[in-house]
Structures are given as C-alpha cells and as structure tokens.
Amino acid sequence: xxxxxxxxxxxxxxxxxxxxxxxxxxxxxxxxxxxxxxxxxxxxxxxxxxxxxxxxxxxxxxxxxxxxxxxxxxxxxxxxxxxxxxxxxxxxxxxxxxxxxxxxxxxxxxxxxxxxxxxxxxxx
Amino acid sequence: xxxxxxxxxxxxxxxxxxxxxxxxxxxxxxxxxxxxxxxxxxxxxxxxxxxxxxxxxxxxxxxxxxxxxxxxxxxxxxxxxxxxxxxxxxxxxxxxxxxxxxxxxxxxxxxxxxxxxxxxxxxxxxxxxxxxxxxxxxxxxxxxxxxxxxxxxxxxxxxxxxxxxxxxxxxxxxxxxxxxxxxxxxxxxxxxxxxxxxxxxxxxxxxxxxxxxxxxxxxxxxxxxxxxxxxxxxxxxxxxxxxxxxxxxxxxxxxxxxxxxxxxxxxxxxxxxxxxxxxxxxxxxxxxxxxxxxxxxxxxxxxxxxxxxxxxxxxxxxxxxxxxxxxxxxxxxxxxxxxxxxxxxxxxxxxxxxxxxxxxxxxxxxxxxxxxxxxxxxxxxxxxxxxxxxxxxxxxxxxxxxxxxxxxxxxxxxxxxxxxxxxxxxxxxxxxxxxxxxxxxxxxxxxxxxxxxxxxxxxxxxxxxxxxxxxxxxxxxxxxxxxxx
Numbered sequence: 001x002x003x004x005x006x007x008x009x010x011x012x013x014x015x016x017x018x019x020x021x022x023x024x025x026x027x028x029x030x031x032x033x034x035x036x037x038x039x040x041x042x043x044x045x046x047x048x049x050x051x052x053x054x055x056x057x058x059x060x061x062x063x064x065x066x067x068x069x070x071x072x073x074x075x076x077x078x079x080x081x082x083x084x085x086x087x088x089x090x091x092x093x094x095x096x097x098x099x100x101x102x103x104x105x106x107x108x109x110x111x112x113x114x115x116x117x118x119x120x121x122x123x124x
Numbered sequence: 125x126x127x128x129x130x131x132x133x134x135x136x137x138x139x140x141x142x143x144x145x146x147x148x149x150x151x152x153x154x155x156x157x158x159x160x161x162x163x164x165x166x167x168x169x170x171x172x173x174x175x176x177x178x179x180x181x182x183x184x185x186x187x188x189x190x191x192x193x194x195x196x197x198x199x200x201x202x203x204x205x206x207x208x209x210x211x212x213x214x215x216x217x218x219x220x221x222x223x224x225x226x227x228x229x230x231x232x233x234x235x236x237x238x239x240x241x242x243x244x245x246x247x248x249x250x251x252x253x254x255x256x257x258x259x260x261x262x263x264x265x266x267x268x269x270x271x272x273x274x275x276x277x278x279x280x281x282x283x284x285x286x287x288x289x290x291x292x293x294x295x296x297x298x299x300x301x302x303x304x305x306x307x308x309x310x311x312x313x314x315x316x317x318x319x320x321x322x323x324x325x326x327x328x329x330x331x332x333x334x335x336x337x338x339x340x341x342x343x344x345x346x347x348x349x350x351x352x353x354x355x356x357x358x359x360x361x362x363x364x365x366x367x368x369x370x371x372x373x374x375x376x377x378x379x380x381x382x383x384x385x386x387x388x389x390x391x392x393x394x395x396x397x398x399x400x401x402x403x404x405x406x407x408x409x410x411x412x413x414x415x416x417x418x419x420x421x422x423x424x425x426x427x428x429x430x431x432x433x434x435x436x437x438x439x440x441x442x443x444x445x446x447x448x449x450x451x452x453x454x455x456x457x458x459x460x461x462x463x464x465x466x467x468x469x470x471x472x473x474x475x476x477x478x479x480x481x482x483x484x485x486x487x488x489x490x491x492x493x494x495x496x497x498x499x500x501x502x503x504x505x506x507x508x509x510x511x512x513x514x515x516x517x518x519x520x521x522x523x524x525x526x527x528x529x530x531x532x533x534x535x536x537x538x539x540x541x542x543x544x545x546x547x548x549x550x551x552x553x554x555x556x557x558x559x560x561x562x563x564x565x566x567x568x569x570x571x572x573x574x575x576x577x578x579x580x581x582x583x584x585x586x587x588x589x590x591x592x593x594x595x596x597x598x599x600x601x602x603x604x605x606x607x608x609x
Contacts, residue, residue, distance in 0.1 A: 005169060006362045007177025007369070027326045027334045031341035033349050048331070064356065068349040070341035072422065074325035074334070103181070104163050108155035109200040112341055112418055114184040114348035115156070118177070118356065 001093030002122070003101070008064070010122040015057045015095030016041075017119075019067075023049040026085040026107075027074040037062035057121060066118040073107045081107045091117060149380035153189050153196045154387045157182040161377045175369035183355055184348045187408045189391040190399035199415060249303050250291040250312075285318040293445065314440040322432035329432075333425050340421045343414040351407045358398050368393075431473035440465040442487075444538060447584065453543040461491040461539050463501060478511040478523075493539045501539075504531045520564035529556040537583040544584050555580045 001017065002010040011017060021030055028049050034040070038061040043053045069089065076082045087105040105115060151158045160178040164171060179186075188196045292309040294301055303309070322329050355361055368390055375382050398404060442463040446454070467485035474480055483506045488499040508527035515521045531554040536542070542549050560575035578591050 003170065003173045003177070005173050005176065006366050007173045007175070007180060009177075027330070029334060029338055029341070031338045031345055033342065033345035036349060036353055066349070066352055066356070068345050068352065070345040070348070072337075072341065072418075075426070076324055076326075101177070103160055105156065106159055108159075109152045110155075110185075110188065110196065110415070112344050112415060112422075113156050114344060115181045116183060116348060116352045118180055118352070 001091075001095055001099045001101075002097035003099045004120065008118045008120045009091065009093075009099070009101060010097070010120050011057045011093055012095040012122055013057055013059070015093050017055055017057065017091065017093045019053045019117075020088075020090040020092075021051045021053075021069065022088045022090075024084065024086045024088070025076065025082040026087075029072040029074055029112075030087060031070045033068045033070070035061075035067045036065045038065045061121060064118065064120050066116055068114050068116040070112050070114050071105050072112040089115070089117075149384045151384060151387070152200055153185050154182070154384075154391070155185075157185055157387065158377070158383065161372065161383070164377075172366065172369045172373050175372050176365040179365045179368060180352065180355075183352055184411060186391060186394045187348075187351055187399065187404070187411055190395040190404075190408055191412065195412065199412070249294060250289055253288060285321065287316045289314045289316075296445075310443065311445065312440055312442050314438055316436055316438040318434065318436050320433065320435040323430055323434060325426065325429050327432075330429055333428070337422055337425050340418050344411065344418055347407055347410045347414050351404060351411065354401070354403045354407065355398060358401060358404075361398060364394075364397065427476065431475070433473075434469075434471045436469040436471075438465075438467040438469060440467065446538060446542060447544055450542050450544045450584075458540075459491075461489040461493060463487050464490055474509065474511075478509065480507065480509055482507045489539055496539045497535050500534045501537070502531055502533045504529060506530070522564075523562040525558070525560040525562070527558045527560070529558075530554070531556070531583070533583065542584070549584055552581070554583065 001015065004010050009017075019032070021032070023030065028045075028051070030051070032040075032043070032051070032053060035055060038055060038058070041054045041056050043051065046052050071087055073081045073085045076085075085107050089101075089103045089105065091101040093099070101117070103115065105113065157178060160182065161175065164174050164178075166174050188199065289312075290310060291312040292303060292305065293311045294303055294309065296311075297304050297306050297309040321327075325334060372386065372390070375386055377383055399408065440463075442465065444460045444463060446460055465485050465487040467483055469481065469483050471479055471481045483504070485504045487501045487504070489496065489501050490499075492499060506527065506529035508525055511524045511526075513522040513524055533551040533554065535551050537549055537551075556577060556579040558575055558577040560573055562571055562573045564571050572595065574595050576591070
C-alpha cells in the first residue's frame with residue numbers, strides 16, 4: 001500500500017488490506033459501512049474494544065473506492081465522556097509500499113462523527 | 125463572615141475571569157480535522173498527502189460547516205450534571221444534606237458557606253479526587269491519560285471506584301477566612317467506594333444494548349459515505365484537496381487562532397466551490413437528520429443505563445467544631461473527640477424525572493471521655509428526591525433537591541454536656557428538611573447550590589427551631605478537561 005499526493009491509499013490487485021479499530025475508555029460504539037464498490041472479506045470483533053476487518057482487492061472493485069466509519073463515545077462512571085476516550089484506526093496492506101495509515105479519533109462536540117478512507121487501485 | 129464571602133466571590137470571579145480572558149479557541153465543527161492534523165508527524169510530500177487525506181476523511185465536518193453557525197451550534201452537546209463535589213452532609217459549611225454516590229473522575233473543588241443541622245457557621249473548601257486517576261495522570265504527565273484503561277486489571281478497576289476527599293474549614297487556622305491548608309483547618313477526610321455502579325456503559329451488563337446502538341450508526345455512515353461518493357466526482361475536488369493541503373502544511377498546527385482562521389477560510393471556500401451542489405446540499409441535510417435521529421435512540425439507551433442503581437460505601441473522619449462562645453464553659457484541657465462515620469449510599473433513578481438517594485450512617489466517637497456511655501454517637505437516616513428542571517438557555521438545567529434527615533443522637537453531641545448560648549446540649553432526635561436548587565453556570569463546570577434548611581433543633585442548639593440558608597460554589601475539573609480534548 002502506498003499513499004498518493006492527494007491522500008488516497010494506492011493498493012494493488014490481490015492485495016489484502018487490514019483495518020483495525022480499537023477503542024480506549026469508551027464502550028465500542030463504532031460502525032463500519034460497506035465498501036463503496038467492493039466487499040469486506042472478514043469482520044471480527046477480536047476483543048470487546050477492538051474490531052479487525054480485511055478485504056482483498058479484486059477485479060470487481062472500482063478503480064476508486066472508499067468506506068466510512070461512524071463513531072460515538074459513551075460516558076464513564078463519572079457521567080461525562082472521559083477526556084482520554086479514543087478510537088485508533090490502523091490501515092495496512094500486504095502489498096508493496098509498506099505504507100500504514102494510522103488515525104486517532106477522539107470525542108468532539110458534535111457526535112456521532114464520521115471518518116472516510118479512500119483508495120485507488122494502482123498499476124503495481 | 126465578610127471575609128468568607130469575599131473568598132467565595134474572589135473564587136467565582138477568578139473562574140469567570142479565567143474563562144473571559146483566556147477564552148479557548150473553538151474548533152467546532154472542525155475538531156476532528158484539528159485532532160487529525162495535530163496527530164501528524166510526517167513531513168514533505170507525505171505530510172501534504174496526509175493532510176489531503178484528512179480533508180476527505182473529515183468531509184462530514186465540512187458538510188456540517190456548510191450549513192452555517194446556527195445549524196451546527198444546535199448540534200453541540202453539553203455534559204450532564206450528576207456529581208457531588210462538596211463536603212459530605214456531616215461537614216461544617218456543607219450545603220448537602222444527603223450524600224450522593226457519584227464522584228469526579230479526577231479532581232473536584234467546592235467552596236461552600238452555610239451550615240446544616242450542626243448549626244455551626246462554617247465555610248468549607250472540599251477537595252475530592254480519584255487517586256487512581258490522579259496517579260495515572262501524574263505517571264503519564266497528562267490529564268488526558270488519567271482514565272482507567274479499557275483492559276484494566278481487577279486492582280486498577282477497584283482503585284478507579286475509590287475516591288477520597290478532604291474538607292477544610294476556612295473559619296479556623298491562623299488566618300480565618302482564608303484557605304491555608306494547615307492542619308487546624310482540616311475538618312473532614314472521606315474515602316468512598318462504589319460497590320455497584322452499572323451507570324458506566326462499559327459494564328458487561330450493557331454489552332448487547334451498546335452493540336445494537338452501534339448498528340444505529342448505520343444511517344449516519346451511509347449518508348456520510350454517499351457525500352464522499354458525490355464529492356469525489358465533483359470537478360476540481362481532488363486538485364483543491366492537494367492545494368489546500370499545501371496551504372495547511374505551511375501553518376503551525378499548534379497555533380490555535382491561525383489554525384482556526386485558516387480552517388474557517390477553507391470551510392467557506394469548500395462551501396462556495398462544492399457544497400452548493402444540490403446533491404451535496406441534500407446529503408448535508410440528510411446527514412444532520414441522521415445525526416439527530418441516531419441521538420434520539422442513543423439518548424434513550426443511555427437514559428436506560430443511567431437508571432441503573434448505585435451502591436456506595438463511605439468512611440468519614442470528622443473533627444468537630446465547638447463554637448467559640450462555648451469554649452469558656454469547658455475545662456482548659458478539654459479535647460473534643462474526633463468522629464468516625466460509616467455510611468451507605470444508595471441511589472436509584474426516578475425514571476425521566478430525576479433521582480432518589482437514601483443514606484444510612486452510624487457515627488462513633490474515636491475516643492471515650494469520662495461520663496460518656498460507650499462510643500456510639502448517633503444513627504442517621506436520610507433521603508432525597510432530585511428533580512431536573514427544564515433547561516434555561518445559556519444557563520443549563522437547574523436541579524431541585526428535596527431532602528429529609530432523621531438523626532438519632534444516642535448521647536451528647538460532643539460526648540459531654542457543653543453550654544452554648546446558655547443552653548446545654550442534649551441527646552435526642554433531630555428532624556431536618558432541606559430544599560436546594562443547584563444552578564450550573566453554562567458548560568463552565570461551575571455549579572452554585574442554594575439551599576434553605578428547616579430543623580426542629582440542631583445538634584448543638586436544643587432550644588429553638590432552626591431556619592438557615594446556604595450558598596456554595598463548586599468547580600468540576602473533569603468538565604474542563606473533557607471539553608478541551
């Protein structure tokens with residue numbers, strides 16, 4: 001996986017892309033939508049606070065595709081969302097390039113929030 | 125008394141001034157974008173690519189911005205009101221008749237002036253903290269990392285349920301009316317432990333409900349995805365992202381005002397160039413609608429969780445205050461015995477109306493003086509009904525609390541008879557009724573409790589009915605740090 005100048009993640013045909021979403025200091029209140037023109041291969045809740053998904057780039061995917069994750073946060077025992085509440089999103093690929101995209105998503109004044117990730121199938 | 129009022133007024137003014145002069149820059153609705161930008165550690169073209177990606181990742185924030193301030197301001201949510209920062213009911217100066225179960229996650233400070241059933245005028249400063257949270261904050265050098273980890277060990281989880289507090293009487297010490305923190309001002313130390321608290325949505329009992337709620341995010345996700353799909357087809361969008369990323373790469377993300385002003389300019393440009401597209405306008409409306417629809421379901425789920433009961437145990441060490449006028453009637457070497465109180469606190473929801481809390485406590489003397497009949501001092505039972513009043517715009521929700529307390533003094537309140545205002549203290553039964561209104565000061569974390577208390581007598585005054593007013597001020601640091609994240 002490589003990163004293009006416009007920020008899209010360039011992936012290769014047949015490459016397996018892994019998306020990890022891990023929650024800290026919040027109940028896992030995230031929802032990952034369908035790939036715009038493509039399909040998830042696996043989706044597993046590997047721990048109460050962590051989900052791991054994969055897809056394999058196939059000819060059925062469009063040249064450009066994306067997916068969106070929705071996030072919300074739960075309050076702690078004290079009644080407010082802990083300041084340390086956080087989702088960490090890590091996207092990595094099995095193909096050439098070795099780029100890993102990691103983002104942190106904390107609580108904001110407007111919830112739920114959404115974060116979209118876009119891809120482009122390269123020639124490599 | 126005047127100095128005490130000045131201290132309270134000074135603290136109130138200090139909090140107000142701090143907010144007025146050092147007003148934090150608001151990044152609403154670009155908070156997610158800012159967080160992502162500030163999390164970048166890359167340089168050069170990689171950084172430009174990262175920023176260009178963030179502009180697309182956070183396109184829903186630009187969609188909301190395109191509505192204008194009025195619409196997105198209405199989406200901003202405020203925190204809840206449900207913590208006791210002030211002294212427990214037994215402390216002098218407390219405006220709280222019935223102790224509540226909840227505590228701040230990190231630190232809370234309260235200043236209160238008045239008195240409850242002891243009838244000793246006092247002005248108390250209470251510091252209440254969660255030692256596990258504070259230890260984590262100190263160890264990690266950040267308040268932001270102070271909460272218990274998700275995969276906490278049983279020991280960590282147990283410590284997170286523990287809170288301690290210390291209350292100081294400002295009337296005492298070398299400089300009456302001023303908080304000095306010296307030992308002679310210390311009046312109460314408490315340790316509180318949540319034995320049962322299912323109000324945390326992470327409790328295993330709520331796992332299914334939280335999973336179902338995650339599914340309710342689907343509507344928001346589908347619309348946000350559709351917005352991205354249309355946006356990516358807009359002529360010039362990809363080129364705009366790259367040029368805008370270059371502009372953002374040239375500014376210091378740590379400079380709040382520059383970053384905010386730049387994002388506002390970018391948001392305006394985005395609105396002018398792309399968000400005017402009818403399809404994107406329709407999807408923006410749909411996004412706001414989905415957010416509101418989801419919130420309706422979420423709030424119902426959280427309300428159900430909030431209705432869970434809380435059982436708390438508390439130990440309080442108290443140093444009693446003998447009124448100065450009574451000191452002359454006591455032997456010169458008389459030492460007032462300290463008190464230990466064991467208290468059980470049970471809170472349960474009253475549906476959508478508010479909350480009911482019941483306290484039961486037993487207080488013993490830590491030392492037996494000559495003439496005393498054992499250690500048992502009193503048994504107390506109290507209850508309160510708390511009603512959330514309709515929200516006042518710009519202020520928040522006022523909370524009305526009606527509380528009653530029955531105290532059964534097994535023997536003399538000081539252990540031995542003491543003459544106060546020519547009346548000798550006695551044992552007996554005390555009945556107290558209190559009405560209290562707690563006013564929040566917007567989302568500042570400041571709360572002002574105002575109470576009126578009626579009692580058939582006080583502990584130290586057996587001769588007449590007592591009617592007292594009290595005012596307080598509390599500041600919850602959790603609100604501040606949660607808001608600034």
